Amino acid sequence: MEPIIFEDVPHKNFRQTVRKFIAKEVIPHALEWEKTRSIPVNLLQKVGEHGFIGLSLPESVGGGNKDFWHEVILAEELARSRVLGWALSILVQSNMVAPLIFQLGNNEQKEKILKPALAGKFYLALAATDPSSGSDLASITTVALLKGKNYILNGEKRYITNGSIANYTVVLARTKTQKDIWALGLFLVPGDARGIKREKLVTVGLKTSDTASICFKDCSISKGSLLGDSTRGFLYLLRGLQRERLIGAVALNSLALYIWEDTLNFLQSRHRFDEALSKKQVIRHRMVELRTTIEAARQFTYLVCDAFAEGKPVDKEILMLKIFSYENCQKIISECVHLHGAEGFLEDHWLSHVRQDSQAFSLAAGTAEIVRDLLAGMFKM
């Protein structure tokens, strides 16, 4: 069962456009890019020229003025690209950072930063995590203290997607010395500001994504770099994270389904003991069980997307999806790799890369433990 809206001509056509783009521009190079840990610099521009970034933002800021279901379709198709690091990079730009700048930025920031970023002219990043506090975001020690007309940034951010390549990074920093969530602000920091040192980290998965550390040493940025209110950064960020988690669930359900389909093809073509592996009872039962969990995750996610698109409160449900869809996808990957036999043990098999990528699913956008704790709090446990 698919949401009826997917049958509309504009949505159907859009899916075909994205699928064609990925089939031509991405999939043929997937393995090479995984090996070289790099993505051609002009790919972002091509993505932007196709109008894939900021689909649901208004045209006035360079967005596509389309409904949220276009974002859903884009995430589903990116997940089938076989280059998940790159997919993450695009989704962070379009579904995490761009909406924050749109909601909080002034006209100048939208014109100078948001518009060209949506056109694919450069990358955006969001730096919240400090190495000193990790999951405990409210305890970050990166500071941005007002001195005359400028904020002076000091501290370090780590594991930041697009961190070493972004032209602008939204940085969460403490604006007052007191240690509570009402003392944090968000700042739009240029990548070439004086006092910044950025370094790409070597990760075991998501190799085509730039995961970086950013150090600030007496980095001076203008007062106008502040996004929104200097004491509400934590709240802005939490709201933005929910959208990222939901889009992440959409992408990972789609990835799970893609892997399941690929595995079924493999099992149908591989003959052992006089018949296709897909005919063996143990295997077909397992495949049916896996497909059932994928459908459960997809249907729940679509329901939440529908409510989210209408502005209904779905915070609990999104956190549930962050657990259910993300962990289900990890399980599907692990089982499908096993069903590929020794083929799935080869370094150059695309599933081997995805398996390494999947370690990050229970870390990024809130770890498995933290998300469970947040939910438990919502249930007043």
Ligand SMILES: Cc1cc2nc3c(=O)[nH]c(=O)nc-3n(C[C@H](O)[C@H](O)[C@H](O)COP(=O)(O)OP(=O)(O)OC[C@H]3O[C@@H](n4cnc5c(N)ncnc54)[C@H](O)[C@@H]3O)c2cc1C
């Ligand atoms: C691929 C990737 C991309 C990322 N991109 C970004 C980005 O763009 N921007 C950004 O700001 N950050 C980003 N992050 C960072 C991510 O948000 C953090 O990794 C995450 O918040 C956890 O912090 P930590 O890694 O320091 O783990 P820690 O907080 O040190 O936790 C270590 C372990 O302890 C557990 N733990 C921590 N606290 C508790 C608790 N109270 N109870 C039980 N268990 C607990 C954790 O679940 C984890 O298993 C990214 C991470 C990854 C892996």
